[in-house]
Amino acid sequence: MENSNKLSQFSSRFPKTEIEGLLPMGDMARSFLAENDFPTTKVERFKYTRLAKLGNASFEPSSDEWIPSKSDQQICPDAIAIYIINGKVILPEMDLPKGLSIDFISSAKHLPFSTVKDVFAAMNIVHAQSGVLVKVDKNVVIEPVIEVVHVVSSAYAGFTRNHVSIGENSQARMVLTYVSEESKAIFSHVHTSVEVGKHANLNIEKVQMESSELHSFADEEVWQDANSVFQINTLTLDGNLVRNDLHIQVIGEHAETHLNGMYMLNGQQHVANYTTVDHRVPNCVSNELYKGIMDDKSVSVFNGKVFVRQDAQKTNAFQSNANVLISEDASVNSKPELEIYADDVKCSHGSTTGQLDEEALFYLRARGISEKGATQLLLTAFMSDVLHKIVVPEVKEKVYEVINKRFNWELSL
Amino acid sequence: MAGYTENELAKDLENQEYKFGFVTDIESDTVPIGLNEDIIRLISTKKNEPDWLLDYRLKAFAIWKEMTEPEWAHVHYQKPDFQAIAYYSAPKQTKKYESWDDVDPEMKETMKKLGISMEEQQRLTGVAVDFVMDSVSVATSFKEKLGELGVIFCSFSDAVQNHPDLVKKHMGSVVPMTDNFYAALNAAVFTDGSFCYIPKGVRCPMELSTYFRINAGGTGQFERTLVVADEGSYVSYLEGCTAPQRDENQLHAAVVELIAMDHAEIKYSTVQNWYPGDKEGKGGVFNFVTKRGMCETHAKISWTQVETGSAVTWKYPSCILKGDHSIGEFYSVAVTNNYQQADTGTKMVHLGKHTKSTIISKGISAGKSQNSYRGLVQINKGAQHARNFSQCDSLLMTDECGAHTFPYIECKNPSAKIEHEATTSKIGEDQLFYCMQRGISEEKAISLIVNGYCKEVLNQLPMEFAVEAQKLLAISLEGSVG
Numbered sequence: 001m002e003n004s005n006k007l008s009q010f011s012s013r014f015p016k017t018e019i020e021g022l023l024p025m026g027d028m029a030r031s032f033l034a035e036n037d038f039p040t041t042k043v044e045r046f047k048y049t050r051l052a053k054l055g056n057a058s059f060e061p062s063s064d065e066w067i068p069s070k071s072d073q074q075i076c077p078d079a080i081a082i083y084i085i086n087g088k089v090i091l092p093e094m095d096l097p098k099g100l101s102i103d104f105i106s107s108a109k110h111l112p113f114s115t116v117k118d119v120f121a122a123m124n125i126v127h128a129q130s131g132v133l134v135k136v137d138k139n140v141v142i143e144p145v146i147e148v149v150h151v152v153s154s155a156y157a158g159f160t161r162n163h164v165s166i167g168e169n170s171q172a173r174m175v176l177t178y179v180s181e182e183s184k185a186i187f188s189h190v191h192t193s194v195e196v197g198k199h200a201n202l203n204i205e206k207v208q209m210e211s212s213e214l215h216s217f218a219d220e221e222v223w224q225d226a227n228s229v230f231q232i233n234t235l236t237l238d239g240n241l242v243r244n245d246l247h248i249q250v251i252g253e254h255a256e257t258h259l260n261g262m263y264m265l266n267g268q269q270h271v272a273n274y275t276t277v278d279h280r281v282p283n284c285v286s287n288e289l290y291k292g293i294m295d296d297k298s299v300s301v302f303n304g305k306v307f308v309r310q311d312a313q314k315t316n317a318f319q320s321n322a323n324v325l326i327s328e329d330a331s332v333n334s335k336p337e338l339e340i341y342a343d344d345v346k347c348s349h350g351s352t353t354g355q356l357d358e359e360a361l362f363y364l365r366a367r368g369i370s371e372k373g374a375t376q377l378l379l380t381a382f383m384s385d386v387l388h389k390i391v392v393p394e395v396k397e398k399v400y401e402v403i404n405k406r407f408n409w410e411l412s413l
Numbered sequence: 414m415a416g417y418t419e420n421e422l423a424k425d426l427e428n429q430e431y432k433f434g435f436v437t438d439i440e441s442d443t444v445p446i447g448l449n450e451d452i453i454r455l456i457s458t459k460k461n462e463p464d465w466l467l468d469y470r471l472k473a474f475a476i477w478k479e480m481t482e483p484e485w486a487h488v489h490y491q492k493p494d495f496q497a498i499a500y501y502s503a504p505k506q507t508k509k510y511e512s513w514d515d516v517d518p519e520m521k522e523t524m525k526k527l528g529i530s531m532e533e534q535q536r537l538t539g540v541a542v543d544f545v546m547d548s549v550s551v552a553t554s555f556k557e558k559l560g561e562l563g564v565i566f567c568s569f570s571d572a573v574q575n576h577p578d579l580v581k582k583h584m585g586s587v588v589p590m591t592d593n594f595y596a597a598l599n600a601a602v603f604t605d606g607s608f609c610y611i612p613k614g615v616r617c618p619m620e621l622s623t624y625f626r627i628n629a630g631g632t633g634q635f636e637r638t639l640v641v642a643d644e645g646s647y648v649s650y651l652e653g654c655t656a657p658q659r660d661e662n663q664l665h666a667a668v669v670e671l672i673a674m675d676h677a678e679i680k681y682s683t684v685q686n687w688y689p690g691d692k693e694g695k696g697g698v699f700n701f702v703t704k705r706g707m708c709e710t711h712a713k714i715s716w717t718q719v720e721t722g723s724a725v726t727w728k729y730p731s732c733i734l735k736g737d738h739s740i741g742e743f744y745s746v747a748v749t750n751n752y753q754q755a756d757t758g759t760k761m762v763h764l765g766k767h768t769k770s771t772i773i774s775k776g777i778s779a780g781k782s783q784n785s786y787r788g789l790v791q792i793n794k795g796a797q798h799a800r801n802f803s804q805c806d807s808l809l810m811t812d813e814c815g816a817h818t819f820p821y822i823e824c825k826n827p828s829a830k831i832e833h834e835a836t837t838s839k840i841g842e843d844q845l846f847y848c849m850q851r852g853i854s855e856e857k858a859i860s861l862i863v864n865g866y867c868k869e870v871l872n873q874l875p876m877e878f879a880v881e882a883q884k885l886l887a888i889s890l891e892g893s894v895g
Contacts, residue, residue, distance in 0.1 A: 044485065310812065325827035328794075334822040336833070339487075343809035343839045353792075353824045353831040 006038035006055055007119055013059075014127035019161060021111030022125050029116060029125035036119050045118050048301045048333045049243065049272055054215045059157040059186040071151050073179045075207060076394040079147035082132050086151070086185075087158040089130050099140030099170070105131035105161055112163075112193050112223060115247060117274075120217050124191045128161035131190075134174075138167035138197070145392055147175040152185035152214060160190045168197040168225075173205075175392060178218060178239075180210040189217040196228040198252060204232040205395045209402060210239045219245040226252025226281075233389055234261040234290075236271050237402040246275040250312075253283045261290035262386040264403060265298030265330070272301035279312040288319040291386050293379055294330035295407075305337040306347060313342050319349035324356060324382055326375075356382075376409050444501040450474065453601055456501045460570050460604070463577060473590035473600030480594045483727075486756040487785040487817055490725045493664045493699060500602045500635070559617075564648075565610040566621055569637050572608035579610055583641050587670040587707045587733070595666040595701040595727075599635050603668070606637035611646035611677070620875050622651035636667040642677035642712075649680040651878055663688075663698045665723075671706030671714055675736065678713040679706065682874050683730075684882050687722035694752025694781075697724025704728065710736030710765070717873040719882040720747040720757060721889040729787065731760035734768035734796075741770040744870040746882075748889045749782030749814070758788035758805075758819075763796040763829070772803040775867050779810035779890060785817040792829040799826060805835040808866060810890070860887055 011033065017023075038055050039046040074081045082102060083090040089104055096102060105111075105128075116122045136142055148162065166172055176192065188210075196202050210216050216239055224230050236242055248257050263271045277286045292300045306317045323332040336349040356378050364374035380387075390396045400411050444455050453474055457467040482492060559566050565576060572580050590600035611617050642648050652669075665687065673679045681704075690697025700723035706714035716730040732741030743759040761770035770790065778784040786805045807816035818835045840862050848858035864871070867886065871879050 313812070323824070325824065325829075328827060330827060331823070331825040333824075334833075335820060336818075336835070337820075338807075338818040338835060338837055339815070340807070340809065340817060340837050341813075341815040343812045343814070345809075346836075346838050348834065348836040349818070350835070351820070351822055351831070351833040353822065353829065355827050355830075 007033065007036065010038055010055060011123055011127070014123070014157075014159065015129065017126060017128045019106050019108070019128055019131070021105070021108040021163070022128060022161065025114055025125045029122040032116050032122040033119060033126070039119060045274070048299065049241070049270060051215070054187060054241075057157075057186050059155050071149070071181065073151055073177065073181075074147050074149050075175055075177055075398045076145045076147050076392060079145040079175065081147045081149055082134075084130070084132065084148065084150045084160055086153060086156045087129050087160050089132050091132075097140075097142055097144065099137040100142050100146070101135045103133045103135075105133050105163060108133050108163055112195060112221075114191070114193065114221060117245065117247070120189050121191065121219060121245070124159045124161060124189050124219075128159040128191070131161040131163070133162070134164045136166045136170045136172050139169045140167070141170065142172040145173050145175055145394075147177060149177045149179065150188070150190055151179055151181055152188050152210065153181040154184055156185040157187035158189070160188070162190065162192040163194075164192065164202075165195040166197055166200040166202045169199045170197065171201040173203045173392060175395060176204060176206045176218075178206075178208045178210050178216060180214055185214045187215045189219075191219045191221070194220060194222040194230075196222065196224045196230050198225045199227045200225070201229045202231075203391045205390060205392050206232060206234045206244075207395060207398065208234075208236045208239055208242055210242070213240055215241045217243045217245075219247070221247045222249065224248060224250050224252060224255045224257060227254045228252065229256045231258040231260070231389070231391070233386070233391075234259070234273065235390070235395070235399055236261070236263040236265075237399060238406065239269060239271065242269075242271045244273045246273070248275075248277045248286070250277065250279050250281060250284045250286070253281045255284045257284070257286040258389070259286070259288040259290075260386050260389045262383055263290075263292040263300055264407070265292070265300060266295035266406065267298060268296070269298040270301075271298075273303070275304045276307060277305070277317060278307045278309070279315045279317065280309050281311060282313045282315065284312065284315055286315075286317045289386060289389075290321045291383055292323045292332070293383070294323065294325050294332055295327050297327070297329040299331050299333070301333045302351075303335045303337070304349070305339065306349070308340040308342050308345055308347060310341040313344045315342065315345045315347065317345070317347040321349075321351045322382070323353045324379065325353065326355065326379075376411060380411055444499060446499045447496045448498070448500060448602065452500055456602060456604060459501065460573075462573060465581060466573060469585070469590070470601050473597050474602075476591055477594065477597035477601055480597055482594050486727050486787070487783060487819070488725050488727065488754040488756050490699065490754070495598070498664060501604050559619075562615050562618070563612040564615060564617055565608065567608055569603070569606035569608050569639070572639075576608070576610070579641065580608065580639065583639055583670065583672055585670075587672060587705045588668050588703050593703060596668050596703040599637060599666050599668045599703070603635040603637040606639070606667070608638075609640045609648065609650065611642045611648045613643045614645040615643075616646065617648040620649045620651055622653065634663070634665045634667070638667070638669040640670070640679055640681070641672045642674060642679050644674045645676040647678045649682070649875060651682050651875060653684040653686075653878070653881070665698055665700050665702070667702045669702070669704040669730075673706060673708050673712035673714050675709045676711045677709070678715075680715045681706070681717070681730070682878055683716075683718040683720075684878055684885060685718065685720045685722050685726075686885055689722050689751065689753045690724040692751045692780075694724070697753070698722065699725045701727045704730035705733065706731070706741070707733050708736055708739035708741060711738045712736055713740040713742070715742040715744070715873070716759065717744045717870065718746070719870070719874070719885060720745065720755060721885045723755070724753060726753075726755040726757050728757045729760055731762070732770065733762045733764065734770065735764045737765040738767045739765055740768070743770075743772045743774070744873045745774045746777070746867045746870045746886070747775070747784055748777045748886060749779065749784045750889055751780040751782060753780070753782040755783070756785045756787055758786045760789040761791070761801060762789075763792045763799040763801070766795065766797040767799070768796055769800045770802075772801070772805070773869050774803075774805040775870055776805070776807040776816055777810065777863065777866075777890065778807065778814035778816045781811075781813045783815045783817070785819060786835075787819040789821040790823070790831060790833070792824040792826050792831065794825045796826050797828050799829040801829070801831045801833075803833040805833075806866070807835070807837040808863070809837065809839045860890070863890060
């Protein structure tokens with residue numbers, strides 16, 4: 001056993017998981033950890049992300065005695081809100097609509113077997129302390145939004161594991177909110193597995209507004225059954241170092257997947273979006289649109305992979321990533337990948353990087369709009385196709401509110 | 414041929430033997446197999462090299478020993494045993510030919526089979542051919558004519574003897590020996606190659622070309638090409654390869670360095686048709702090549718490649734756009750069939766202001782092959798107003814092959830404009846229907862569509878090469894459509 005490497009030092013500071021559903025994956029995760037060290041930029045998945053600071057950070061995983069006080073950070077006031085504060089779950093006290101059950105993850109006897117792509121995902125399996133289990137039965141439509149609010153504060157560092165399952169013919173909307181209350185929290189890793197049943201429809205708005213020193217990792221792994229529709233909008237509005245890993249496994253025919261993302265960065269922010277759409281069966285459609293604006297010294301990474309297996313004939317997969325750099329020191333790294341083993345498919349990807357069109361700016365300024373106003377207008381227009389994908393109105397309002405505050409803009413819906 | 418079905422076509426193709434698979438029976442002067450310092454010293458002595466070059470080789474060897482083979486490429490193969498290769502093989506005759514008539518008739522026959530009859534080429538096309546057969550240049554034509562303009566076009570070993578200053582100055586300046594595993598190996602054991610120098614302001618009046626050919630069984634081919642275009646000069650360089658049929662895998666680890674000084678332009682075209690292995694995926698050449706060009710101010714380097722051969726290809730012709738207003742271009746058609754694997758693409762590194770790059774890559778996968786595009790577009794901080802356009806299309810011919818795209822786009826300057834687009838699909842049924850409905854047979858229709866699909870790249874090739882490339886494309890793909 002190698003105990004001397006940096007990874008095992010990092011890992012040893014977290015308690016072992018007691019979540020029953022994770023135990024069957026334990027051996028796989030541990031052997032992955034044994035074979036790898038704490039990632040450096042030499043590891044392909046971390047090529048653009050420097051984690052030395054995290055590796056050397058001092059933190060105390062939260063102790064059992066600590067009791068969170070209820071927070072008021074949710075975006076949707078009428079939502080069924082589940083708070084996860086520094087890894088502690090507070091279940092909603094209200095009556096739940098028929099067909100919806102919410103419980104601690106520890107109540108899950110069985111969880112879907114995860115694909116582990118990096119050491120953090122493996123550590124989550126070994127060290128996750130808590131999380132929430134959201135279950136929607138067959139044939140129901142859950143009207144209210146289900147919001148999972150992840151709050152971190154003090155010198156928090158820890159792993160959280162959530163599971164969502166949507167039964168056949170059911171429909172739900174969820175918001176995953178990520179906020180930090182103090183600027184000292186260090187590390188948070190949340191893994192959410194999602195099972196979307198046949199003919200089910202699930203929409204997730206993932207709103208990230210953490211700030212400060214936090215290294216925030218938020219993975220979603222989704223299994224989509226036949227004829228289901230799944231959409232996730234990853235809205236990264238703030239954060240220090242944010243890594244999103246979205247892994248979609250399309251396992252039933254005629255499923256439809258929509259992944260949208262927007263990221264607006266300034267300061268020294270680093271946001272990395274990794275997405276994988278694994279088409280395992282024929283006749284499915286996936287659509288991916290990620291757009292970003294980078295200011296100051298921010299860095300964005302986009303790595304989207306579309307994987308079409310040999311059996312997945314008649315797949316239509318589209319992927320697009322567009323970036324605007326508005327400062328001298330910002331940088332963007334984009335890697336849209338296609339890996340295709342079936343021939344009767346239509347797959348494409350596009351990636352653009354540039355700045356605002358000077359002629360468009362001139363046009364607006366010639367009509368008496370200030371430079372700032374014209375810039376805002378064009379940037380909003382640039383983002384609008386992602387903003388229009390947002391389903392929950394409160395989320396859209398929140399996005400505008402946060403952007404206006406951070407960039408000192410005056411946009412309205 | 415109306416009754417000719419796709420399946421029949423596929424069968425025909427499978428049975429098609431490699432057309433250029435033959436071995437020339439010439440005595441080879443081969444050093445013992447294996448790789449160690451003594452072998453390197455032996456190669457160096459045999460080639461009568463100066464001390465600095467031997468030191469260079471030994472240094473590279475020391476570096477190579479510390480390196481590991483790259484594994485990131487999307488290819489799978491049995492790694493070559495570097496100790497089971499003979500690192501030097503030269504045709505026995507040491508005599509240099511004064512005239513074409515002196516050349517061994519058997520060698521002439523080889524060239525005829527390759528379709529590069531020298532008389533014909535000399536007369537009709539004005540192409541000066543530096544024919545490399547197993548590492549040693551055998552015949553060089555048009556030398557005098559080029560000499561009048563001050564153009565140096567000779568084998569690498571001649572250049573080491575006759576122009577040591579130029580070689581010493583430029584060798585390794587674009588692809589340092591530390592660059593990668595195969596570049597280091599090449600630096601240690603390279604046997605020969607081509608050297609080309611175009612003086613200031615000279616527009617090279619003819620297309621320079623080199624034919625490479627792996628011949629003696631079990632010998633690796635470690636070529637090194639260095640093209641230096643001095644200020645304001647222009648050269649078009651052609652490189653073409655066909656290799657005879659072999660059962661064990663052969664390794665080809667070449668290094669090509671291009672240097673385009675201020676206002677110079679280099680056009681480098683390759684048609685690669687090494688033996689791809691039989692239809693079971695047995696044998697074939699491993700093509701692990703490092704090609705890179707350095708562009709100074711207002712310089713332009715244009716890579717055009719048609720890749721149809723090799724069992725495994727690992728090749729990324731790149732441009733370092735160092736000078737302001739420099740231009741890099743990459744046009745590629747990569748065809749894979751049966752069990753071939755190709756991982757190819759380019760790197761465009763933008764350092765200077767107003768630098769431009771264009772990437773057009775067309776991949777065609779048939780049989781059970783895997784074809785990947787892997788590219789990097791890097792805009793560095795000082796590269797104001799850099800511009801890149803990339804287009805990577807893949808065509809899938811059967812349901813057992815794969816087409817993959819791995820583009821890396823890194824931008825550190827806000828004034829840059831980068832566009833990348835990629836598509837993957839099979840030949841449109843509507844397109845096929847349209848052609849066939851007008852009385853064109855399926856086979857012809859496919860070839861028409863594929864040719865149209867590759868046109869953007871083939872148009873970049875010089876005339877003689879374009880013809881050969883189209884032939885190759887047709888041979889490689891005939892009936893492979895499923």
